[in-house]
Amino acid sequence: MTNTPGTDGGDALVSAFNAVGADYLFCSSGSEWAPVWEALARRHRDGAPAPRYLDLTHETVAVGMATGYGLVRRRPQGVLLHAAPGLLQGSMAVHGALLAGVPMVVASSESTTYGDAPGHDPGGQWYRNLSIVGGPHGVAQPFTKWSTEAASVHTLPTMVTRAAELAWRAPAGPAYLNIPLEILLEEWDGREAKPVVAPGSTHSSPEEVDPVAQLIREAVNPVIVTETAGREAGGFEALVAFAEAWNIPVVEPDSAVCGNFPRTHPLHAGSDIGPWMDTADLILLVNCRAPFYPPSRRPSKAKIVVIDEVPQRPHVVYQVLFADTYLEGNTANTLRQLTKRARDLDETAVAERRAAQHTRYSEETGALAMAEVKACEEPGRTGVDPVLVAATLRKLLDGRNGIVVDETITHSRVVKRHLRTADPDSYFYVQGGLGQGIAVALGVKLAARERPVVLTIGDGAFTYNPVIPSYDASKAYDLPLLVVAFNNRVYKSMNLNHRRFYPDGAAAETGEWLGTDLHRLPRLADFAEPFGMHTETVDTANDLAPALQRALKAVSEGTTAVVDVLVTR
Secondary structure, rough: OOOOOOEEHHHHHHHHHHHHOOOEEEOOHHHHHHHHHHHHHHHHHHOOOEEEEEEEEEEHHHHHHHHHHHHHHOOOOOEEHHHHHHHHHHHHHHHHHHOOOEEEEEEEOOOOOOOOOOOOOOOOOHHHHOOOOOHHHHHHHHHOOOOEEEOOOOHHHHHHHHHHHHHOOOOEEEEEEEOOHHHHHOEOOOOOOOOOOOOOOOOOHHHHHHHHHHHHHHHEEEEEEEHHHHHOOHHHHHHHHHHHHOOEEOOOOOOOOOOOOOOOOOOOOOOHHHHHOOOOOOEEOOOOOOOOOOOOOOOOOOOOEOOOOOOOOOOOOOOOOOEEEOOOOOOOHHHHHHHHHOOOHHHHHHHHHHHHHHHHHHHHHHHHHHHHHHHHHOOOOOOOHHHHHHHHHHHHHHHOOOEEEOOOOHHHHHHHHHHOOOOOOOOOEEOOOOHHHHHHHHHHHHHHHOOEEEEEHHHHHHHHHHHHHHHHHHHHHHOOEEEEEOOOOEOHHHHHHHHHHOOHHHHHOOOOOOEOOOOOOOHHHHHHHHHHEEEEEOOOOHHHHHHHHHHHHHHOOOOOEEEEEEEEO
């Protein structure tokens, strides 16, 4: 049995994603998507509109690229995976998108007839290998924002619209649709989906904002703590204006996952909330899901105001904020409302905290400079101080409007501290499990082709990535990256935990540290050579800057470059 072109669920799905306004369909191919491919082929032939389609060879690459793209563009895209196995393969990246607050509609299939119904034969693979009890929508439920089955071709377009609108609304995240193959092959009556509507803005009322403004006005030693303010549209700029208007220092803790505030700004107060726990009288948690660790570590005297559109995140299992007041609604709008109320300030208190912050900032910049001078010592020795890697990247990226995607673990503090990013959407930390960094960086590059994109990654994280499919996507879709590997040839974080839990154990006595050694791997740049990419292997500080300069030049000319740097720790 064959279908008349344009009358089945494949065209219904393409039509729906077109109405949703998806720029791309990120697809890791599966046999259920033949109806979609046919619909796309016909639209391309006829010059009809359709989202751009990316043929990707791994599920993590498909979802990760959609995540990176969504971090920059902040609109729902389409992701097509294969059945339950493809969903399971991509599940870590889908969960990462949930943590990163990225809207997307993820779809895969099952069979509902297993070949026992008249009409289209779905194929024996569904009966033998691909199906899962309860359907893939049951599997997807714990790591998506919303998950269900599209049970009819006639409701499929509207179901896609609903999934996209749910995904886009706060807290943004992936929605999942199980679209059985039989639905994709079913005749469609042509009713199209209504275009997706952007979320409306929710605001805190003046009656809620005014008392918080008074709390700030009365505070002697307030501090702002933020993890994801910069992820919101306009949030970065609104936070800068708010902090400047009230003259309040801003802490970005180690849990911050994007650039929220310029690290070069005199009000940036570093990444340690510890000094404020006993001294602050007001803590403003701005888009801060997990400010205190351990969670029971409560500030001794500070009142706590939580500013967040969805302060209690439904996907966070255990969350402690110690809030005295919530300002819920669009974060940027709330910050702008508070900025307008910055008047009648106690100039003496403001001057005192300005002076204290000036001292803190001077000490921090001095410590950074000293660390970078020290990192330059012994330039001919084997290995490069990771501080020097981050500082050299900062200098080479200066004035280039670059974006850094970070998938380091033990070096993440060094990267944040010494890159000193100062612009919106200039830094993103990869969320969820390791192994998504290259794909997320590719998605960021897809959304910001005019900007250089740098992936900083540890050698351990690198080995988790689907490297071959990622490099294939980079080359196939002309997405050049600079990949800088901090290679200490060990799973350092795992080794540190072993040493921390068993400082005098058998491993310490014998030197048998299991689960950590990566010396047996080839040098990481080697994996890029078959793709004709630019490669550099750096073992000394003298070689670092020239290698990175050559690599950036190659990226500017359209070639992905991989620089494998042997680091000293």
